[in-house]
Amino acid sequence: MHEQLLQRALDVKLAIFDVDGVLTDGKLYFLADGSEFKTFNTLDGHGIKMLIASGVCTAIISGRKTPVVERRAQNLGIQHLYQGREDKLVVLDELLAKLQLSYAQVAYLGDDLPDLPVMRRVGLGMAVASADRFVRDNAHGVTLARGGEGAAREFCELIMRAQGNLDHAQAAYL
Secondary structure, three states, X not given: OHHHHHHHHOOOXXXXXXXXXXXXXXXXXXXXXXXXXXXXXXXXXXHHHHHHHOOOEEEEEEOOOOHHHHHHHHHHOOOEEEEOOOOHHHHHHHHHHHHOOOHHHEEEEEOOHHHHHHHHHOOEEEEOOOOOHHHHHOOOEEOOOOOOOOHHHHXXXXXXXXXOOHHHHHHOOO
């Protein structure tokens, strides 16, 4: 299965991430004043930065809308941010038209049923280990790590490995 995932990742030009349950552990934290906060994994963040540096465009599509995600996307250099968008397939089509890409050139990492239509349409649709069972069963592949615990890093490194960029990116730190 791993070879098949590497093959699917070869032509990826755009990597899309869901937020809750993918870049976070899926828990929603609300303070007494009604404001919300999220926790993100620094390993995931660095993986996204390395993926961008390797030439892959990145995007977030989230059904929820929060300033915390906007701040995180800016900090990581994620080029396209769509929040408060329930129909993720519509957003995917908008983004592909804008970037002039095909479905086969897209990788998506999700965890729940609203992610599934996009995951099934793109060239590489993966689920995090903590994803809903039905979603895991219908994804091209499943990460070993859970959402918010390194799954995005694993996904980024898979794409970079397939495209021959991972060793070079890691060697820069030796």
